[in-house]
Amino acid sequence: MSENPPDHLMREDTGPVDIIDVESVVASVRPEVRPTTFLASETLNAVLGTKVRIASETFQHTGSFKYRAGLAVALHSRAEHLLTASSGNYGAALALAARHAGKKCTVVMPASSARVKIEAVRRNGATVDLVETHTMSRKQRVEQLRAELHDVQVVSAYDDPFVIAGNSTLGDEIFEQEKPDVVVVPVGGGGLSSGIVTARGRARAATKVVGAEPLLANDAARSLRAGVLCHDERESTTMCDGARTPALGQRNFAILRRGLEGIVEVSEENVANAVRLLFSAINLKVEPTGALAVAAVLQDPQRFQGKRVTCIVSGGNVDAELYAKLLRG
């Protein structure tokens, strides 16, 4: 299979050669995460015009799939201190995972971040380092801290073989239960989608993996079309804050260019429609990024008609104010 994971993770075009024992990473992560929540509904099927199963990570530790990635990193890093930049789910997930693994963790966040997100990272035991982003970029601050801190490792939220292996455990759960015709997965930096492709390889499933990306942040779709890594010129204004990443990671692109069937570019309107649909049809609270896969089915229904489709809902963390606004339409 072209997406066989160890092969991929060792390809030279993915940057430094990564030699990691994927099976042992997966085996260490799996017992520590909450199983994903599979949901189905006749109402949802009727609206979407096809047979859909939801794999929801909204009840995962820290409310998103990112805990799978954070745990893979925290359990296997040799450093005693983990450092990342995140204003969203990865910060909270890495913080909790580091605590679980007995490591220190520092998360660089914009000073403008929502209080609840800063508090979530602190509550999970990490140090929050606030940066005034108009005076210094988060990346610059991470470099400063890397030089200052002892025995520290800087961790990407997606472009990291442990992250990809950790996220692949969600794919294992999906393929163990049932091998659907299609899995639809949100695409930001490509950490989750490349994990699903990796798991598909292990499961030797004929399932197609389709990405779901906001049209307003369609760097991944453009990258697949062009065959080279494309970047968004500026940070996207999409409400899907988990998919504002300006470009896929190198490792992720290497896996996705061969492993993805395609990417559906989703309008903001369909993201909002999907948030409302999941609320009304299956009582599921999701964040906008988490609604991308269902939004992709609304965006391009023909593509999925007559198929058994699994839509991954990647997370549920959304401010009450924004959620109330989306519900009111």
Next chain:
Amino acid sequence: MSENPPDHLMREDTGPVDIIDVESVVASVRPEVRPTTFLASETLNAVLGTKVRIASETFQHTGSFKYRAGLAVALHSRAEHLLTASSGNYGAALALAARHAGKKCTVVMPASSARVKIEAVRRNGATVDLVETHTMSRKQRVEQLRAELHDVQVVSAYDDPFVIAGNSTLGDEIFEQEKPDVVVVPVGGGGLSSGIVTARGRARAATKVVGAEPLLANDAARSLRAGVLCHDERESTTMCDGARTPALGQRNFAILRRGLEGIVEVSEENVANAVRLLFSAINLKVEPTGALAVAAVLQDPQRFQGKRVTCIVSGGNVDAELYAKLLRG
């Protein structure tokens, strides 16, 4: 055990002597319902000051525990046509259950019911009979239809031994996984709470069962205190529409007066707080009635401190408009 179900269900003070084979009802219902969704969260524990497990029925067929009851009735009724009055979850549940069992179903609803609720009952295959409640009560209309329809059975949403047995399957799931110190359960007509007491008897668990009732519709709490069945004088204005029932059923009262540890009377403010807490701490969308058990822990924290508490979230069906309003506080 005082709450041994066959004994209870055959007591003369519970109305006509009911001889039903509880075990076979339970065995027929269990494989057809979705397992309840158990959730836990450190954040939730921190706020509630005790160790809480949520048993959520929001992902059950038709979005509430009522499908368990509807199915028990539909699978075991000898009539070919089931008739009930409901403006809420029981109508949708009985409709779907009747379709599953190959029976006809008619649901009497106020003409003023929300369109989405009427549509939900119709979508599940039942006939909706709309009644102008200022000219005729729902009960009168049910009596009219009982006389008109062929081979019809009028079904209560709570005061029915099959309903109680069906709902007891949720209790079985709770006690099989872990026997908590306390189970907290919303109380309306007493259909769910008496099912949980029944299941506790089967499990021979030392677990205490505590009811959670809106202070604005506290007929059950008054009934337990008085030792006789008390009625609310008029339909309550509580936002917990599933607990507006004016009185416990006869059978339910007979079970609850001996089987319940007590009832916490919950303020509307704490219901709203619980809805918001479940949204923010565990990404769970619940209807106000579904939030009652968690609201009871907020209302009387001392009662639950240091205990292993299971809170039942009975359902998730709430209008987007009301939910958005609750989120904004």
